[in-house]
Amino acid sequence: MQSFHLSPTGGPALVIHGGAGAWSSELSLEASGSYQSGLADAVAAGADVLGRGGTALDAVTAAVVSLEDNPLFNAGRGASLTTAGTAEHDAAVMDHEGRAGAIAVSRCARNPVLVARAVMQRTPHAFIVGPSADAVRGWGLETAEPDYFVTPARQRQLEDVLAARTEASRSGTVGAVAVDGRGRVAAATSTGGMVGQSEGRVGDSPVIGAGTYARGDTAAISCTGEGEAYLQGVVAHDIVSRMRYAGSSLEQAVTATYDVELESRSATGGTIAVTPAGEVLIAHNSPAMFAGYWNPAGTRVFA
Numbered sequence: 001m002q003s004f005h006l007s008p009t010g011g012p013a014l015v016i017h018g019g020a021g022a023w024s025s026e027l028s029l030e031a032s033g034s035y036q037s038g039l040a041d042a043v044a045a046g047a048d049v050l051g052r053g054g055t056a057l058d059a060v061t062a063a064v065v066s067l068e069d070n071p072l073f074n075a076g077r078g079a080s081l082t083t084a085g086t087a088e089h090d091a092a093v094m095d096h097e098g099r100a101g102a103i104a105v106s107r108c109a110r111n112p113v114l115v116a117r118a119v120m121q122r123t124p125h126a127f128i129v130g131p132s133a134d135a136v137r138g139w140g141l142e143t144a145e146p147d148y149f150v151t152p153a154r155q156r157q158l159e160d161v162l163a164a165r166t167e168a169s170r171s172g173t174v175g176a177v178a179v180d181g182r183g184r185v186a187a188a189t190s191t192g193g194m195v196g197q198s199e200g201r202v203g204d205s206p207v208i209g210a211g212t213y214a215r216g217d218t219a220a221i222s223c224t225g226e227g228e229a230y231l232q233g234v235v236a237h238d239i240v241s242r243m244r245y246a247g248s249s250l251e252q253a254v255t256a257t258y259d260v261e262l263e264s265r266s267a268t269g270g271t272i273a274v275t276p277a278g279e280v281l282i283a284h285n286s287p288a289m290f291a292g293y294w295n296p297a298g299t300r301v302f303a
Contacts, residue, residue: 001258001285004302005251008277011296012050012181015280016042016063018073018290018303019172020224020270035072036303039292042066043301046176047294056178056186056220057095057117063176064091064113064188071151073290074172076111077144078151079192081158082199087149090191090206091116096184096216100126102206108133110142113190116206126208149192161196168195173205175212175222175272183276185220187212187236194227203227209237216276218243219250225262225269225286233261239273250275254283 006013018039046063049055068076079087091112092102101120109115109131118139119128128135133143160166175189189212191205204211204227211227213236214220221236230236235257242253254271262269262285270284272291282291282302292301 001255001283003251003254003281003283006280006293006295008275008279009295009297011278012179013274013278013280013293013295014043014046014050014059014063014176014178015272015274015282015293016046016067016176016291017222017224017270017272018067018174020268020284020286020289021169021172035290036301038067038070038072039290039301039303041070042176043292043294043299046178047299050178050180053181056180056184057093059178059180060176060186060188061093061113061117064174064190065111067174068111068113068190073174074192075174075190077149078154079149080169080172080195081150081154083162083196084199085150085155085158086146086199087192088199090193090202091189092206092208092212093117093120093186093188094208094212094214095186096214098215100208102127102208103129103131104202104206105130105200107146108143109136110144110148113188114141115139127206157195173211173224175224177220177222177272177274179220179274179276179278185214185216185274185276187214187220187222189222204230204235207231209234211236213237213240215240219273219275221271221273223269223271226267229262229265229267230269232265233257235261235271239271250279250281254281258283258285
């Protein structure tokens with residue numbers, strides 16, 4: 001496992017990811033696109049919220065919306081396509097207080113992460129599958145026609161996968177974790193799933209405890225990788241549990257969870273995490289990972 005670690009700063013911090021995998025498989029989608037610029041824009045969106053004294057939840061939402069709107073990343077517009085050539089989105093948010101909201105198999109929400117947040121804040125539920133356009137609009141959020149989400153790059157990618165000219169990517173997801181000036185943490189994750197997945201398939205991203213988790217006294221976690229393995233290993237929750245019950249450090253907990261839950265399944269992926277004290281970790285056992293962070297001391301993007 002490879003990792004980037006920053007010691008606690010005691011101040012606000014934001015970490016984002018844009019998926020884990022091999023650079024070549026993702027960068028070949030649109031040669032003119034700039035992943036580094038897209039990541040930097042997302043970091044800036046979240047950092048702007050924190051810099052103005054905003055909440056961690058607002059920061060992670062702003063960062064993920066930026067990535068959902070960028071067609072280079074596998075979320076929102078430009079998401080991976082199912083075998084039927086359609087886009088189906090999953091997303092989740094969780095805050096310092098343990099409140100959570102998630103959606104799966106969303107086909108009409110322009111920004112799935114905002115709908116997940118609406119589920120958390122405006123309904124008595126935690127998880128809704130296939131939210132309707134009427135429901136999305138009823139929460140004051142934008143919808144889009146199916147064609148909005150489908151890009152020529154993703155259509156070519158699907159054609160290559162279905163023709164067995166290339167292997168399907170299993171690790172495209174975007175996410176953000178943050179701690180604000182009051183020490184409150186939050187996490188958000190959004191994805192279009194796997195290239196060529198079956199219609200109705202749901203991965204780990206919207207499942208609380210698998211790909212997304214936050215606990216106010218421990219850490220906020222967002223994952224990307226082979227979703228089935230993260231589901232089976234309940235990876236995000238396992239990391240936090242090792243910290244809470246075994247007294248492991250953040251880095252020790254991530255390493256142990258990867259060894260037990262991912263390596264044993266021959267699965268790859270990545271994780272971003274932040275603690276209430278401002279400690280930052282970016283870790284992955286995949287060949288590479290798109291990521292970035294901000295704290296008052298500076299900004300860095302890995303792309």
